Amino acid sequence: MEMRERLNTALKEAMKAKDAERLSTLRLINAAIKDREIASRIDGEEQTVGNEEILAILGKMVKQRQESARQYEEAGRLELAEKERSEIKVIEEFLPRQLDDDEVAAAIDAAVTEVGAESIRDMGKVMGALKAKYTGQMDFGAVGPKVKERLN
Known part of the structure; x- marks a missing residue:
């Protein structure tokens, strides 16, 4: 299944389950993908983002959240650090297994x-x-x- 299809299916399931936290993270992923598509438009032609680019976007999002969580912990904002970690878990569901x-x-x-x-x-x-x-x-x-x- 294409990465985009997996994301859309997960988004619909989160809506049905009324899982606000998961839904929010999935919407952030979709927004990041849409931003990449808009940035890659050439002469008004729409460019679709492939699976490789989506994986790169997801990897970047995980890194950003890890850094944010670390900074929140240093500042004593543990509830915000925990929110970042929960977003990481949702994003990592769509990434392939990390090599040891x-x-x-x-x-x-x-x-x-x-x-x-x-x-x-x-x-x-x-x-x-x-x-x-x-x-x-x-x-x-x-x-x-x-x-x-x-x-x-």
Whole structure:
């Protein structure tokens, strides 16, 4: 099932169940996708956002909420931090399972072999291969240093 269809089905179910918190988060996801579509319009032509872009949007939303939750905790606003965490749980339902450390290391090794990377200059090729295959399954901010270490 397409990501968009899954989101719309979940939205309808949340409406029927009168789950206001879940409904609010799903509407935020839809708004973010719509914003991306509007931003990508070319000469008035509507551009639809594909599954890969939706996964990237969802990943970005999770990161934003993790940062917000951390800041709320530091400020002593635990109820707001908890709200951010509940939004993260809803968003993560639509993301693929995150790879563990061993799987990430294996994916890096496979990507290095696949692109024939030999030095740090090939880091962009390796990261491109990883992003093409594992969008939404790993945190590329954390993977970058691992790739760099592997290539040194």
